[in-house]
Amino acid sequence: MHFLEGVRLAFHQIRQEKLKSSFSLLGVVIGVMFLVVVVSVVEGMDRYISEDFAQQVFGMNTIQVQRTPSVQVATQESQWREWERRPRLTHEEADAIRNALSMPARVGVETRLQAELRSPDGIAAEGIQVTAISEEILEIRTFRVQEGRPFSTQEAARGVPVVILGSSVTEALFGDRSPLGERVRIRGFPFRVVGVLEEQGTLLGISMDNVALVPARSPVTRFLTYPRAVGNIAVQTLDPGNVRAAQAETEIALRLARGLRPTEPNNFEVETSDDALAFWDRIATILFLALPGLVGISLVVGGIVIMNIMLMSVMERTREIGVRMAIGARRRDIVSQFLVESATLSGVGAVIGVGIGIGLTWMVRSFTPLPAAVAPHWIGLGVALGLIVGIVAGVYPALQASRMDPVEALRYE
16 A cells, blocks of 8 residues: 555645646656667667678678778778788689588689660660679579579679579669669770669668679770789688688688698688678677666766755655555555655656657657667566666655654644
8 A cells, every 4th residue: 555655745846736746757767768779779780790790791501701800990001001902802812722622512603893775775884793703603692683583603704794683673774674784884894784682671771782794704804803813712611610711721721722731810801791790790799898878977976966855855754754654555665665666756757767768769760770670678688777777866865754753744834
């Protein structure tokens, strides 16, 4: 009965003193709202990057061989210069890796360039990601041809000028009609369209359908990179358990192909998706570690405000406290009454903060490329933090109220 009475009095105070109550709840609302929004965005990003990003950019069970790290964080200019001096990867090095692997695996090469595509009607599509690939990349990157066919092994080996278009490129150049058999120009070279990819959607707001795939040895590659060079080499093991072993064998094969001595460091990078995403993992860890401190500041401020509001409430209700004591209320009854009121005020603020946080998270997910996912356990934590802040903030006012002399309290004007 005391608990329900305390809750009722707390809601009565909120209704009667709207402005004062809103100020008392503001700190808790902001703290819990911040917790829900930031954690939802960080968790959504973590899940998205670990799953979708790794699969679409790297491929499953895949090793990337590149000149420089995927995430370039250099603290000294000498590191940048060392990266720039590194030799470029070549088709021959890809063949050396393919021949050296002791386990079943796919080895492919790819090179990317932004270029303009032009249809036979003169319609131009700008900013298209032209990717020169070997046929293995179609499987490694899980490209699926919806219409037409992929280019064959013979076309890839001979560098026949054929192209597979992404769905958005097809729509931009040909509208609703089929592009198969048509010729598009890339950097002035005519390429015959042999296929159209399935729609892949977006990655962090960037369309994955704004692509054109051509053979790695096709004529346009002379504009993509240096002769015989490739952008990167992808190695995909058929058995997920062989990824680390394949990574070691790939590193050894490339060192031998480049004639590096045992004491010389690698002049290339061999990474798995886990290695490349380690940088994001560090950022996410830092954010999760810093979050309690940032939220704690708002909650402490909110707790101080609630404590002051409750102290004012104690003074305003001095006669009421005296009457309760005169008719038999014990000190613990007074303490529990004010603790329940304080916790209720703070709990209401936490619920409002959770509601606003969920709304802001939905807006972030709907109107920005950032993924966001609201986890139920964070909602529970936000409400629990609000209740704890209210209880802690209400202890001192509750003790002050319980220590009043009933006679003096009844005489208070």
